Amino acid sequence: MTRGDGADAPYWEGLATGRLMLPRCDGCDRWMWPAGRRCGLCGTIGSHWVERSMAATVFSWTRTWHRFGMTESLELPFTSVVAAVDNCGVRLLGLLEDPDRIDPRIGEALVGRPSHTLVGADQIPTIRWSRIS
Known part of the structure; x- marks a missing residue:
């Protein structure tokens, strides 16, 4: 899409x-x-x-505990991060794959992978961020 x-x-x-x-x-x-x-x-x-490359660091983050419009496909709670892409200054929003719900740290290294998120009836291309262990 x-x-x-x-x-x-x-x-x-x-x-x-x-x-x-x-x-x-x-x-x-x-x-x-x-x-x-x-x-x-x-x-x-x-x-x-x-x-x-989808290498980045955590610039900012928030955890959402309550449902709001167009998030019906996301499991609550979910963690959104603003990730600073390495070596270019661009910041991108995406979901953090965070099964243990451990708070991200500002500056923590991330790696992204392409994904899709269901928004209403549309599959929207997205980035899913994970911590680098």
């Missing part, structure tokens, strides 16, 4: 095929996230997409 033809379409297409694709500016080579048509630093219009 892709997420349309917006500026971030290659990100969604990459996840759907098991790859993490992130945009870099054609002018200054800065990582551009969220994806856009114009670089916020140098103003260049245009980017190229680069495959990245």
Whole structure:
């Protein structure tokens, strides 16, 4: 499944095929996230997409204990993390595979894997993060 033809379409297409694709500016080579048509630093219009490994660290996290809309497919409680992708400054949201419900530590190393999450009737490509032991 892709997420349309917006500026971030290659990100969604990459996840759907098991790859993490992130945009870099054609002018200054800065990582551009969220994806856009114009670089916020140098103003260049245009980017190229680069495959990245799904290695990251915990930037922030929260554990959700109560149901809210569009989370019916997730087992409660679930832990969401904002993960800082290694060596590029991009931060991505994903679910932490956390069967023991041990609190993540800021800066803790993570590895991601492509997955899908059921949102309403749609399977959305996602990243599932795990701790590196």
